Amino acid sequence: MSRLIVYVILLVLVSCANPLEKKLVEPTNQLKKLNWLGGFWLDTTTFNSMKPSKKTYERWNWFEDSIVGSGGNIFDLDTSLTENILIKQIDSSLVYIVRVKDRSMLSYNMVYNSLDSIVFENKAHDFPQKISYKKTNSNSFLIYLQGYSYEMKRELRLSYFRADF
Template sequence: MKKSILIIAIVVFGSCQNKSDKQFEKLEKMNWLIGQWENTTPEGYLTETWTKTNDSTFSGQTYFIINKKDTVHNESIVLTQVNDDLIYRPTVKGQNNDEPVDFKLTSEAENNFTFENPKHDYPQKIVYKKVNEKSLVATISGKQQGKPSTESYPMQKK
């Protein structure tokens, strides 16, 4: 009797363990994002840093700096898995009353993650594409003042 109770306990614990391992599977597919990414252009310096907050959440911080001192764009991002949804939640200073805006993962292909919010003014779509271990391209797109617009930001891992 003791052996059968022990076997049942092991099976139940084992099945729970396997389920929790897969609980944040969508977020885990983006583990490659963790670290510091940057790009220097004639317009300025772009840096995006990602850290793992916990099993369900990554935190990101983006800055665009011109003249080596003036921050013209500052964005805090939360990338979180809630149930089966992966949510990209940026907060941009001076936009949306400094409130976060949710973009939901709408498609994922090999190293290509698309987040969308068709109700947002601009952008409506955010795409992260892993080019290789040291390179990514972040692209924002949608309609801006009634016209289609796309902006891409290639970055290298530091």
């Protein structure tokens, strides 16, 4: 429980911090495999058929011994933040902690990590129970959100490309 409180405080501090003041550091151990994740990423295809068209984004930065991310939506010129994410190394494993807007914080434990993909799982959550990131090349990656919702198997695939400014 005390770890959860520390993570909540860390997420609040990081989300309020000035991005120019964040110190980029060399990742350690399991985090090194996720070097490719840093930067600004955009998905323009998954929800593009919506009117007005919707794009999703993720922004990832290295912050001490963690990777700090945020995700959101872009409708035309309007941007909204929908989630704050923290990938934190604890001992020899990684934990994916997400705070979705207007919901409680969730954590997912790493079940697989390689140089081009990582999988986190939380079997107790309604949906998704599994979150997978798969690097397809140096400028793109896929996210798979998988699990069961109302006893039906579901999978959502998001396709991101590098859009660093």
